[in-house]
Amino acid sequence: MKTLIWITSVVLISVMAACTYGPDSPQGFSLPEGDTVKGEQVFMQYQCLSCHALTGYDDPSLLKEFDIPVPLGGTTSVVKTYAQLVTSVINPSHKLAPRNRYIEEKVSNNDGSSKMRKFNDVMTVQELIDLVAFLQPKYDVKPITYTHYGQYRML
Numbered sequence: 001m002k003t004l005i006w007i008t009s010v011v012l013i014s015v016m017a018a019c020t021y022g023p024d025s026p027q028g029f030s031l032p033e034g035d036t037v038k039g040e041q042v043f044m045q046y047q048c049l050s051c052h053a054l055t056g057y058d059d060p061s062l063l064k065e066f067d068i069p070v071p072l073g074g075t076t077s078v079v080k081t082y083a084q085l086v087t088s089v090i091n092p093s094h095k096l097a098p099r100n101r102y103i104e105e106k107v108s109n110n111d112g113s114s115k116m117r118k119f120n121d122v123m124t125v126q127e128l129i130d131l132v133a134f135l136q137p138k139y140d141v142k143p144i145t146y147t148h149y150g151q152y153r154m155l
């Protein structure tokens with residue numbers, strides 16, 4: 001009996017330890033639901049296509065920055081979760097995709113930061129929300145849990 005209690009405690013403690021997350025964890029991160037149509041406009045307006053390729057989209061009027069544009073969407077990119085997708089836009093150098101030296105030199109600056117333009121001073125939060133809503137379905141990412149304000153309503 002004592003052994004059983006001991007084993008149960010060990011299992012419980014390990015499960016609880018696995019559930020705790022640090023302050024840097026994306027756990028609990030959520031944006032309100034965005035408008036995909038407006039997100040598409042944001043994507044075109046901010047000229048993401050001058051460096052990126054996205055299936056079904058092109059803007060021949062843009063000057064292309066790279067010989068091989070950085071593809072967006074799909075399953076092969078570093079973006080695997082909703083939080084990573086948001087991070088890619090607001091903090092592009094946070095996690096650069098592993099790639100070969102030749103491409104590496106083209107897409108990163110000498111200090112290793114990403115050549116991706118920073119939009120934080122020009123893009124509104126609403127635009128970011130809509131942009132992410134537009135881009136998310138292009139990725140094979142884990143679904144997000146939207147904030148449903150209804151649950152807070154007092155009955």
Ligand code: HEC
Binds near residue numbers: 042046
């Ligand atoms: C000046 C060029 C440039 C522009 C403009 C640009 N990006 Fe990027 N972006 C990059 C580069 C370079 C990377 C790749 C960094 C790496 O992983 O090495 C990147 C990476 C990304 C990623 C992560 C790629 C992935 O799937 O793993 C996302 C998402 C992204 N950009 C979205 C955008 C959006 C949305 C816009 C427009 C608002 C935009 N970018 C505009 C250069 C650019």
